[in-house]
Structures are given as structure tokens and as C-alpha cells.
Amino acid sequence: MDIKEFFKVNFEIEVPKYVQIANNLKNLIETKVIEDGEKLPPIRDYTEFLKVNKITVVNAYKKLQQEGFAYQKVGSGTYAKKKEVVSTFMREYSNTFKRLSTGNLEEAIDFAGETTGELLFPIKDFKDIINKVLDRDGAEALVSQNPLGYENLRKTINKVFWGNDLDNEDILIVSGAQQGIDIASKAILNINDNVIVEKPTYGGALSVFRWRRANIFEVDMEEDGVNIESFEKVLKKNKISCFYTMSYFQNPTGISYSLEKKKKIMELAQKYDFYIIEDDYLSELIYDESVDYIPFKWLDKNDRVVYIKSFSKIFLPGIRIGYIVSPKIFKESIQNSKINTDIATSSLMQRALEMYIAEGKWKENISSLSIEYRKRYKLMTRLIDSELKDSVSYNKPGGGLSFYLTLRDEHITSKLLFQRLVKKGVYITPGALFFRNIKDGNKTFRIGFSQTDKDKISKGLKIIREELELCRI
Incomplete structure (x- = not known):
């Protein structure tokens, strides 16, 4: 193997050689000089190239693996592994909901929520249960x-x-x-x-x-x-x-x-x-x-x-x-x-x-939730089919609390749609959050109905349709 010059290390006396080799490789991986998944030099070749003992290179590769910068394939060799960092958009998405949580939730149309809306919480039943537990167990x-x-x-x-x-x-x-x-x-x-x-x-x-x-x-x-x-x-x-x-x-x-x-x-x-x-x-x-x-x-x-x-x-x-x-x-x-x-x-x-x-309160609660959520599910299905039929494709889940939609227009991304909808007080979950590589989620987004009533579902889907139409202009 022809080892490139950037693999060379100018050794210092104070630091162990295997640490210096590992640090050089980490820098090359982080700066993408060595690409994610690229094979590192074979141990024998690298030993001869650096004029060091075999165990020095072995220890350097072990250090890289321990720190998450490399992985080994049995019988194949050692490969670079780029440590993933939080993307700028991930931070933008997170900060948006931090601001929302401290703002006016009443007016927001939250299609991103994944938990039961507070109006459906079994507060009275659970309060009575807690009192019974305290009376019983002290x-x-x-x-x-x-x-x-x-x-x-x-x-x-x-x-x-x-x-x-x-x-x-x-x-x-x-x-x-x-x-x-x-x-x-x-x-x-x-x-x-x-x-x-x-x-x-x-x-x-x-x-x-x-x-x-x-x-x-x-x-x-x-x-x-x-x-x-x-x-x-x-x-x-x-x-x-x-x-x-x-x-x-x-x-x-x-x-x-x-x-x-x-x-x-x-x-x-x-x-x-x-x-x-x-x-x-x-x-x-x-x-x-x-x-x-x-x-x-x-x-x-x-x-x-x-x-x-x-x-x-x-x-x-x-x-x-x-x-x-x-x-x-x-x-x-x-x-x-x-x-x-x-x-x-x-x-x-x-x-x-x-x-x-x-x-038996759990079963009663699930039964009442299912009745309410089934109504919202049917409404959202009907409105997606009427309001968004030309803009998205999807599979009907048959249950749960959300729908996963794929954008038809190749020029519109879910990131762009998310950013436009935030300005209108409508919140969706872009597909980027569900993939290792956020680019894989460019064309998809999730909308849920657990945090929205029927009026907000109707209003929110109308706004989504309008924004998708404006994106095409």
C-alpha cells in the first residue's frame, strides 16, 4: 500500500509514540482528510512507514477504537469512524421548541407533540388513586x-x-x-x-x-x-x-x-x-x-x-x-x-x-383515549387526502398518534417547510431527526394529532397546504 505523506508523524520525546500516532489520525478523521469508513493503513505497512514497533501501531489503533474514531472488521482491517456531532438544523429545531414551551401554547398548532394532550389526562381519577395510596401506605x-x-x-x-x-x-x-x-x-x-x-x-x-x-x-x-x-x-x-x-x-x-x-x-x-x-x-x-x-x-x-x-x-x-x-x-x-x-x-x-x-382504570382510560384519537385519526386521514393529495404520499398507519408524509415536489424540503410553518405558528417534525444522515430526511415529515383538537387539525392542514403551494411559486 502506498501510504500518503499526511500519515507521517514527527515524533516528540515527551509523548508516547502510539498516542501521537492516534492523535494525528484523529485530526485527519475530524478534518475529513481521512473519510468516514476509509480503511487505515495495514499495521505491517504503517510500521515500516513510521519505522516503529508493530505494537506501537497496534496500540494506536486500539486507542482510536476505544475513543470511537475507528472500528475493526475481522480479517479486513481497521477503518476510520467520523464522530457525529449535532447539526445546525438539529439545534435550530430544539431551540424552536424551547421557545415554544415558554411562549403562548394556546395559539400554537402543535403537530410535533408525541404525548397525550393535557385535556385528556385522567387527572381526577389519578388524584383519587394517589389519595387512596397515601391513606393506605402513609x-x-x-x-x-x-x-x-x-x-x-x-x-x-x-x-x-x-x-x-x-x-x-x-x-x-x-x-x-x-x-x-x-x-x-x-x-x-x-x-x-x-x-x-x-x-x-x-x-x-x-x-x-x-x-x-x-x-x-x-x-x-x-x-x-x-x-x-x-x-x-x-x-x-x-x-x-x-x-x-x-x-x-x-x-x-x-x-x-x-x-x-x-x-x-x-x-x-x-x-x-x-x-x-x-x-x-x-x-x-x-x-x-x-x-x-x-x-x-x-x-x-x-x-x-x-x-x-x-x-x-x-x-x-x-x-x-x-x-x-x-x-x-x-x-x-x-x-x-x-x-x-x-x-x-x-x-x-x-x-x-x-x-x-x-x-381497571387503565383499561377504561385507554378505551376513552382510543375513541377520541380514532376520531382525530379519521379526520386527519380525510383532510390529508383532500388538502394535501397533490403534495404528499403516505401509508395509513391504522393506529398510533401520527402520520408520516413524503413530499412529492423535488424542489421542496421538509426543513424549508418546517421553517415556513413556524412563522405561521404550526409545528411539524422534519424527517431529518429520524436518520443517521439528516439529508436522508429531506423529503419527509411527521404530523401528529395528540396535541391538537379537531379545529386545530383542520386549520393546521389548511396552512400546510397553503405553504406548500407558495413554495412552488
Whole structure:
């Protein structure tokens, strides 16, 4: 191999040579002299080029891998890995919603929200439940208990949602789905391990895997889940540690997996020895009777699924409670990761949630939410078909809280649309937030209806249509 001059290092006496080599390579990667994914010089060639010991180059490459600037392919060599940074647009998007949260929310049309609107919160019921818990348990309700979670809550989750098919000890209470993903990734992934995600996928999960310095492989979504052929190609070429998936009403696409694809992925998990992190997102909100609820975890004969469920998204976002069901192999490490993260989740909220579920209030709340959200879903479907039919394409999700739209006009980007709509008091989620490379999301955006009533849905979609028409002028 002909090693270019920029790989040369003018060694200083005070600093170990392997550190100087690694620092030079980091600088070349950060400044894009060495491109992301470009192969670094073979160890033997680089040793001769620099006139150093082989172990010096080996240690330099190990340092790069440990710091997330390189990864190794067995039998192939070491490759550069550009550390991802927050884009200017990501910051702009974040700052927009920080300003919105401190401004006048009443007038805003928020199609970007992902949680239940405050008017649908079961405030009175939950207040009564909290009073009952305090009357029953007194001060004990305010004291942190088992770091695995309130025992009766774990038992009730097992009974109500799993028919007592689980071991109570396999259920871990966490502070929402985001913490669940973080805890699961810490248990499964090491630096430079490989993870497959859906393309596009939940931005919060991408952030977790980036922080773990994992190598992220994206596989395109089809109408019933990931493309299996592409999925297996990645598996054949790379040692994959886990696959992150949202099996129902995937965020952002709204796609639900077919039973056939779920079974195939379970087979591949066993064949290629990887684990599945299943984020069961909004599966309670099914409006289309053709959608059957059969999560990956129900098909898990080989104990390969980490199941994550949050109660925050459609119940009370402020309580931040969810749970994980983990495979036996990761049970201890997931529990330790939870303890190291925040020791325990609110004891009072856990006890209140347990009583809320045990007394049947949870099912009543979901039933009333489904009635209201089904109305909004149907209205939004009708209005997208009438107001935006010439501007976007989409697949009907059949449930959940949002729609994922693709712009037809090649000259309009979702970033431009977002910026124009903000000035009109309408907020959408551009597709850029759901891809490793934000350019992949240029033509897509998500709109949700959980934070909007019927009048705002009608008004907001009319404004979107008008702005799309103005973009063409």
C-alpha cells in the first residue's frame, strides 16, 4: 500500500509514540482528510512507514477504537469512524421548541407533540388513586423501595398484561422508554459493537447508540417492517449485537410489522446470534381491526428479546414510568445498569400506577383515549387526502398518534417547510431527526394529532397546504 505523506508523524520525546500516532489520525478523521469508513493503513505497512514497533501501531489503533474514531472488521482491517456531532438544523429545531414551551401554547398548532394532550389526562381519577395510596401506605409510599421496582406493580404488570407468563423478577421498572433503551444498550453494547436500526427510526434511540459509540447500520422500512433481504445482507457481512425495533406504529413511519416478518427476524436472531430490543410503542391505540397485537416478545422461544414498554406516552407523561422484560443472560447487567443510573423510580407514582391498573382504570382510560384519537385519526386521514393529495404520499398507519408524509415536489424540503410553518405558528417534525444522515430526511415529515383538537387539525392542514403551494411559486 502506498501510504500518503499526511500519515507521517514527527515524533516528540515527551509523548508516547502510539498516542501521537492516534492523535494525528484523529485530526485527519475530524478534518475529513481521512473519510468516514476509509480503511487505515495495514499495521505491517504503517510500521515500516513510521519505522516503529508493530505494537506501537497496534496500540494506536486500539486507542482510536476505544475513543470511537475507528472500528475493526475481522480479517479486513481497521477503518476510520467520523464522530457525529449535532447539526445546525438539529439545534435550530430544539431551540424552536424551547421557545415554544415558554411562549403562548394556546395559539400554537402543535403537530410535533408525541404525548397525550393535557385535556385528556385522567387527572381526577389519578388524584383519587394517589389519595387512596397515601391513606393506605402513609409515609411508606414516599420512601424509595426495591431498585427493581415496586413489587406489587411488577406482579400486576405480569398478571394484567402477560397473564402471569413471566417471572416477576424478570420485570424491571424504569423511568420511561428512553431510559429503558439506554439501560438495554449499556447491557448489550460495547464500544464499536454493531447495531441495526430501522431506516428511519426514533431519534432518541439513535442518540443512545451514538453515545455508546456503536456502529449503526440502517435497513429500509417497507409497508410491513424492514426489508428482510437487506437486513440479512448486513447480518452476513457484520457481527451484529442487537436490532432496535418498534413493532407497532413505528416512530416515525407508523408502520406495524407483519407476523411473517416478525417470525423471520426471530429466526435470524437465533441463526446470527443477535438480540432484539423491542420498543412497544403505542400498541394500545389500534384503530384498524386488521392489525393484530402479537409483539416479538410473544414469539420469543429462545430468550432473545428485550421488551420495553412505557406508560408515559399515552397516560401521564410527567410520571415517567415504564418497564423492561429482559432475557436471562442480560438480567443482572440490566438491573445493575438501572441501579447505576438512578437507583429507583418514584415509589409513590409506582404505587399509584399499580392501583390504577389493578382497579381497571387503565383499561377504561385507554378505551376513552382510543375513541377520541380514532376520531382525530379519521379526520386527519380525510383532510390529508383532500388538502394535501397533490403534495404528499403516505401509508395509513391504522393506529398510533401520527402520520408520516413524503413530499412529492423535488424542489421542496421538509426543513424549508418546517421553517415556513413556524412563522405561521404550526409545528411539524422534519424527517431529518429520524436518520443517521439528516439529508436522508429531506423529503419527509411527521404530523401528529395528540396535541391538537379537531379545529386545530383542520386549520393546521389548511396552512400546510397553503405553504406548500407558495413554495412552488
